[in-house]
Amino acid sequence: MPAKKKTIAKKKAVAKKTPVAKKKAVATKTVTKKAATKTTTVKKKAVVKKKAAKATTAKKTVAKSGSSSDKAIQPYQLEKDEDYMNDAQIEHFREILQHWKDELMHEVDRTVHHMQDEAANFPDPNDRATQESEFTIELRTRDRERKLIKKIDESLNHLGSGEYGYCEQCGLEIGIRRLEARPTASLCIDCKSLDEIREKQRG
Numbered sequence: 001m002p003a004k005k006k007t008i009a010k011k012k013a014v015a016k017k018t019p020v021a022k023k024k025a026v027a028t029k030t031v032t033k034k035a036a037t038k039t040t041t042v043k044k045k046a047v048v049k050k051k052a053a054k055a056t057t058a059k060k061t062v063a064k065s066g067s068s069s070d071k072a073i074q075p076y077q078l079e080k081d082e083d084y085m086n087d088a089q090i091e092h093f094r095e096i097l098q099h100w101k102d103e104l105m106h107e108v109d110r111t112v113h114h115m116q117d118e119a120a121n122f123p124d125p126n127d128r129a130t131q132e133s134e135f136t137i138e139l140r141t142r143d144r145e146r147k148l149i150k151k152i153d154e155s156l157n158h159l160g161s162g163e164y165g166y167c168e169q170c171g172l173e174i175g176i177r178r179l180e181a182r183p184t185a186s187l188c189i190d191c192k193s194l195d196e197i198r199e200k201q202r203g
Contacts, residue, residue, distance in 0.1 A: 073092075073095060073096055073099060075177075075180055076088075076089060076092045076176055076180065078176060084165065084173050084176075085162075085164065085165045085166075085173075089165075089176065090159055090164070093155075093159060093164065093165075093179060093183060094156065094159055096180070096183050097152050097155055097156050097159070097183050097184075098156070100152060100183065101149055101152045101153075101156075104145045104148060104149050104152075105149070107142070107145060108142055108145065108146070111138050111139075111141075111142050115135060115138070148184070151184040152183075152184060154184075155183060155184050165179060167186070167187050167188040167191050168186045168187060168191075169187060169188075169191040170188060170190070170191055172188050173188070174186075174187070174188045174189075175188070175189070
């Protein structure tokens with residue numbers, strides 16, 4: 001009988017110890033998971049802060065270089081009986097076009113540096129996908145700006161040849177105010193309106 005009692009006591013002791021051991025193991029795993037999650041969150045926050053800091057630095061650099069729109073060009077003050085596209089007006093539009101081109105060129109440089117600095121092989125597929133998506137949007141924007149720079153260069157060439165400010169279709173004056181609103185305009189407002197009507201009819 002004493003032997004049986006000892007066996008029963010041992011079984012009870014094992015039964016009591018086993019759930020406690022299991023609970024401790026589960027608790028340890030939970031703590032480990034929480035610690036891993038916290039580490040990942042901290043890393044992601046650090047990446048976000050780093051990106052924000054670099055973006056701020058890039059903005060400050062652009063501001064210092066004088067390429068921002070702080071240096072706004074004032075509208076041209078027309079005088080009575082003033083000749084269209086005289087030397088003063090040509091210089092005014094050359095300044096507008098050159099200023100616009102400089103801004104776009106600074107943006108292109110900023111994008112190149114940004115992509116070089118931020119290019120990283122993230123272990124998380126979601127992070128990689130986000131980065132690729134951001135880069136794709138930036139490249140599309142820069143491609144549109146590259147085409148715009150080409151138009152600006154054409155307008156600067158027209159300024160030099162004396163063709164700037166005149167409609168390519170009818171040869172009439174485009175107008176100072178229209179050119180200030182869209183310096184690369186090559187059609188007067190009437191010809192542009194007719195073009196848009198024709199495009200709608202074709203579509």
